Amino acid sequence: MLRTFFGKTLLVGIATLLLSCNTQTTAENPESTEPPVNSELTGTIIVGDVTSQPAKKIKRFQPLADYLAANLGEFGIGIGEVKVAPDVEAMASLLKSGQVDIYFDSPYPSMLVSELSNAQPILRRWKGGDAAYYTIIFAMTDSGFTSLQDLTGRKIAFDDPTSTSGYVLPMVHMMEAGLNMVKKESSDESVEADQVGYVFSQDDQNNIQWVISNRVDAAAIDHRSFLNIPAESREAMTVLAETEEVARHVVLVRGGLDPKLVEQIKQILLNMDQSPEGREVMEKFEETTKFDNFPTEGDIDRMRELYEKVKNK
Incomplete structure (x- = not known):
């Protein structure tokens, strides 16, 4: 993010005075923490997470939201946002109402959210270098x-x-x-x-x-x-x-999202490990290594089976 700052300047000669005049308007603007936005692309892609530490999660997720937005211009999207919820029920509500587009979690909470919101699994996320865990x-x-x-x-x-x-x-x-x-x-x-x-x-x-x-x-x-x-x-x-073993993390998209947009999101995520910029963003995103087409629906189905065994305990 481009940041501009002007401290106290000693004005010497007409050249320095002109420079001061040219930059006066910029200096008066407060420093922004928002990513640069293309004014012609007002659509938003929203990434969600469940957490009790909102500030920490938003910091980790924002680079990914920005990366997705920067690559979804053909859909009128130019803004990436992060929304957090205190529990899976609240996250399911955000997905169901269209206030969150993409959600990442391990198979069990992903299954719960999917059941409550009709969100659909599309990819597996390798978190912390692990494709699967136990x-x-x-x-x-x-x-x-x-x-x-x-x-x-x-x-x-x-x-x-x-x-x-x-x-x-x-x-x-x-x-x-x-x-x-x-x-x-x-x-x-x-x-x-x-x-x-x-x-x-x-x-x-x-x-x-x-x-x-x-x-x-x-x-x-x-x-x-x-x-x-x-x-x-x-x-x-x-x-x-x-x-x-089960998949380390599952990528869910909300129900009703444009299928063409879903496919583009998939391709962006699948290709992130192929570029230095993509790998840098994934590293910030809780040390993500890559995304792949592992059959995550199978993991969700397995979680449904396990849930039937534990729901009354």
């Missing part, structure tokens, strides 16, 4: 636990109820292993001898700390978060199970 369920080695069955009568921490890797994948995996999963409101609540009590910590880092501090007996986090635990701490942990 969940690791772990405990401290000194607990003596070596399998999921050892967690009977114990407590496990999940992330939050809309997390793919932090809830749905490990929950179904443990249910399919024959464990009686029972929700607890806090880590202090007692657990019956035939139960595995689960609590939500709301964050992967909380999960890790709760296990280390013995607040819970085990936790479930995505494989990348587990590998990012410092080696010294990780060596004191035992992996009890690994879940199936």
